[in-house]
Amino acid sequence: SNPPKAWYRSKSPMDKFLLPRERTVCKNDAPHRTSTFELLITYFTDEQTRTLFAILHTKRITTRQRPASGMADKLKASVQGELSSVHKTASDGVKSGAYMYPIKGIFYFLGHKHLWKPFVSKLIPTMGLGLAVTTFMFAFTYLPQLAVLLFTSGPLAVVSTLFLVLSESSALTMLLSKALLIEHSLLDTFDATLVARGHTALVERERQVKSNKYGDAIQRLGKLASKPFSKFTPSALIRYLMYLPLNFIPVVGTAIFIILRGKAYGPQAHARYFQLKGMSGPQRERFVEQRRGAFTGFGIPATLLETIPIAGILFAFTNTCGAALMAADLEQNGETSPELKERASKSQ
Structure with a gap:
C-alpha cells in the first residue's frame, strides 16, 4: 500500500529527516500530528525492521539526554565538594580553638600597660582619619544605599543603612590607617608581645632586641633589620570594594x-610571623593551607571586632596581640616544619 501523504512545515529539505520532530500527516482525510519516527515506520511492514527502528529511536533519545544528566552530576559533585570543604574548615577552626585568640588578645593588651604606648601615640591621628572617612561616607553613600535597601529591608531601611555606613566607615578607616598611620605601631606591638612571651630569639632574626635592663618589651625593641611585609596593597582595597555589595543582602550577605x-584576615595578621620564620611565598601558602581552619577561625571574630565603629582602632591593636599569642603558641608547640627549623637555626 502507498504511504500516507504528508505536508512538512520545515524550511530546510533535510529538516524532515531529523528525529523526533512532529509532522502533520493526512489520516482518514483529517490532519493528524505525528512524529517522524511514526511516519517512517509506516513504510515498513516487516516486524524485525520495525523493531530495529524502535531500538534506534530509543537509543537516540537516551544519548540526547546524557549531556544534561552529566552536567547535573558535575554540578552536584562541585556543590558537595564545596560544602565538604566548608565543613572541614569550620570543624578544624573549632577544634583548633583559634577563635579565642582575639579575645585573649584583648585581656593581654589591657593587662600589659607597656603595650599601650604604640596605641596611644597613634590614637589622635587615627581618630581624625576615622572622623573624615565617616563624614565622607554619610555625605556621599548614605542616600544611594538607602535607596537600594528600601527594596530589601522596607521600613527598617533607615536603621539598616545607618549601621551599614558606620560599619563600612570603620572598615575603610582600618584599611587606610594600617596603610598610612599604624603599620609600624602594630609591628612593634606584635614583636613586643613575642618578646614578653619569651620568644626574643625569634624577633632577633629581623630586628635588634636590647637586654632586660633597658626596661619593658617595647623599650627593648631596636632597629629593624629588614623592611616588614606590607599589610596593605591596592588589591586589598579592590577586594574590599568587590565584597561590599554583599551587605545589601540582609543577614546572609553580611x-x-x-x-x-x-578568611583573608587570618594570614594577613600573621604576616610578621611568616617573615620572622623566613618563609618563602610557597612555604607561607602551604603553611596556611595546612591550618586553614585555624587561620579562618582567628580571622572571623577579629574582623567582627574591627568593624565596630570608633572602637575598631583599639581592636586592631588587641587583634595584633592575639595574633602574636597564637604565633607564640605555634612556636611553643613546635608546629613549624623541619626544613624551616633547620633554616632558622643556621641563621642564628
Whole structure:
C-alpha cells in the first residue's frame, strides 16, 4: 500500500529527516500530528525492521539526554565538594580553638600597660582619619544605599543603612590607617608581645632586641633589620570594594562578607610571623593551607571586632596581640616544619 501523504512545515529539505520532530500527516482525510519516527515506520511492514527502528529511536533519545544528566552530576559533585570543604574548615577552626585568640588578645593588651604606648601615640591621628572617612561616607553613600535597601529591608531601611555606613566607615578607616598611620605601631606591638612571651630569639632574626635592663618589651625593641611585609596593597582595597555589595543582602550577605574577609584576615595578621620564620611565598601558602581552619577561625571574630565603629582602632591593636599569642603558641608547640627549623637555626 502507498504511504500516507504528508505536508512538512520545515524550511530546510533535510529538516524532515531529523528525529523526533512532529509532522502533520493526512489520516482518514483529517490532519493528524505525528512524529517522524511514526511516519517512517509506516513504510515498513516487516516486524524485525520495525523493531530495529524502535531500538534506534530509543537509543537516540537516551544519548540526547546524557549531556544534561552529566552536567547535573558535575554540578552536584562541585556543590558537595564545596560544602565538604566548608565543613572541614569550620570543624578544624573549632577544634583548633583559634577563635579565642582575639579575645585573649584583648585581656593581654589591657593587662600589659607597656603595650599601650604604640596605641596611644597613634590614637589622635587615627581618630581624625576615622572622623573624615565617616563624614565622607554619610555625605556621599548614605542616600544611594538607602535607596537600594528600601527594596530589601522596607521600613527598617533607615536603621539598616545607618549601621551599614558606620560599619563600612570603620572598615575603610582600618584599611587606610594600617596603610598610612599604624603599620609600624602594630609591628612593634606584635614583636613586643613575642618578646614578653619569651620568644626574643625569634624577633632577633629581623630586628635588634636590647637586654632586660633597658626596661619593658617595647623599650627593648631596636632597629629593624629588614623592611616588614606590607599589610596593605591596592588589591586589598579592590577586594574590599568587590565584597561590599554583599551587605545589601540582609543577614546572609553580611555574614558572607564577614567570612570572606575573615578568611583573608587570618594570614594577613600573621604576616610578621611568616617573615620572622623566613618563609618563602610557597612555604607561607602551604603553611596556611595546612591550618586553614585555624587561620579562618582567628580571622572571623577579629574582623567582627574591627568593624565596630570608633572602637575598631583599639581592636586592631588587641587583634595584633592575639595574633602574636597564637604565633607564640605555634612556636611553643613546635608546629613549624623541619626544613624551616633547620633554616632558622643556621641563621642564628
